[in-house]
Amino acid sequence: MEDPERAKRVIDGYLAERQRRQAEIDQLQAQLRIDPFNIEAQRKIEEAIRLQNVEENMNFAMEHTPEVFAQVRTAAGLSLWSSTSSVS
Numbered sequence: 001m002e003d004p005e006r007a008k009r010v011i012d013g014y015l016a017e018r019q020r021r022q023a024e025i026d027q028l029q030a031q032l033r034i035d036p037f038n039i040e041a042q043r044k045i046e047e048a049i050r051l052q053n054v055e056e057n058m059n060f061a062m063e064h065t066p067e068v069f070a071q072v073r074t075a076a077g078l079s080l081w082s083s084t085s086s087v088s
Contacts, residue, residue: 018055021048 025048031041062069 021051024048025052 025045028041028045028048031038032045035041
């Protein structure tokens, strides 16, 4: 991103959403400690764990293969990686 303010807003939004989800998980876990057989709380925790795993996988992918998430340009301004190009 070329706009540092926009980058800060995006990162702040991401962090706020992450904190909100963690607070929700904490609340659901507290409900389960009170009633371990609460099926709805179990389902919500299961979904929260699934989303957390997706987020962790995305972070891992972004860290180890950032080129997949960004458009790479050559000096001529043409896309270096093209989905229409084929290797023969």
